[in-house]
């Protein structure tokens with residue numbers, strides 16, 4: 001029998017358990033992908049004898065399906081790879097370069113910290129881009145504004161975010177100060193997987209180090225992608241904090257292009273999704289069409305012109321990159337959750 005306590009600590013859920021037959025439950029070994037290296041993966045699994053969790057290296061072979069950090073895999077008794085379990089959430093971007101191909105960033109993430117620094121780098125359109133990625137993955141999103149110690153108009157920035165999405169969770173931190181970072185602890189409890197996304201240099205690795213209570217990540221905004229967006233030195237890895245959260249620091253991605261993300265856009269721009277019902281044309285693009293409720297909302301000052309412009313930009317990108325990928329991806333999405341969140345956001349919007 002498996003030791004449930006240990007795998008629960010690694011983020012195990014009923015959703016994964018349901019994918020195992022009774023026989024498998026008694027015989028297989030369940031492991032979580034903790035790191036992805038050039039040649040393979042580091043897995044953590046439930047202990048069979050010792051009380052300590054134990055790690056194992058799994059070499060990548062051509063026969064394996066695509067596996068990413070955060071995945072759950074089944075192994076036989078000899079630790080041979082059997083299969084990868086269906087994902088609760090899946091993070092993708094369009095692979096860098098001209099080829100239309102998705103690249104998996106992480107799987108089974110509960111919460112995404114969209115990190116943005118409180119300085120000249122602050123950019124609402126970029127935040128919307130990252131939020132789209134988080135929503136598309138089916139994860140909860142929190143906007144984390146870093147470098148609070150370098151800013152004396154924090155409230156203005158928070159207000160700007162709230163003005164585009166009144167429901168979004170926003171936290172302000174000085175990543176170098178442990179006490180300040182403790183506002184993130186509600187999302188970092190035992191067995192919760194948290195991914196950090198955001199531009200290079202905003203302080204993601206610094207936050208991971210502070211939450212870990214030790215320096216596990218290199219900081220200083222070092223470039224982890226080469227010019228073609230390939231990962232060079234740093235492998236992607238999960239770090240377990242003293243409170244038992246599983247933190248995933250994504251390497252600075254110079255080019256974050258959206259892959260399929262229709263649902264992510266609909267959710268990030270939920271007020272437009274709602275208003276679209278009042279547009280004259282059911283397939284209104286909110287561009288040149290007459291009687292467009294979204295364009296009217298921009299004219300009335302209810303929606304920022306910048307936001308509509310960014311919506312169009314992300315839509316175009318999604319249509320270009322997403323179409324060929326959409327089918328595969330839709331099978332992995334957690335639709336129920338998306339609908340629940342969107343309804344919540346819409347209710348809040350109606351109240352405004």
Ligand SMILES: Nc1nc2c(ncn2[C@@H]2O[C@H](COP(=O)(O)OP(=O)(O)O)[C@@H](O)[C@H]2O)c(=O)[nH]1
Nearest residue numbers: 147174175200201202203204205206219220221
């Ligand atoms: N003053 C200040 N500096 C920070 C803060 N967070 C990160 N930094 C600095 O910003 C630089 C980039 O941080 P890093 O964590 O490497 O960013 P990453 O590329 O997002 O991982 C480093 O020199 C950090 O020391 C913060 O909250 N306040």
Ligand SMILES: [Mg+2]
Nearest residue numbers: 204205218252
């Ligand atoms: Mg970093």
Ligand SMILES: [Zn+2]
Nearest residue numbers: 279284286292
């Ligand atoms: Zn319209």
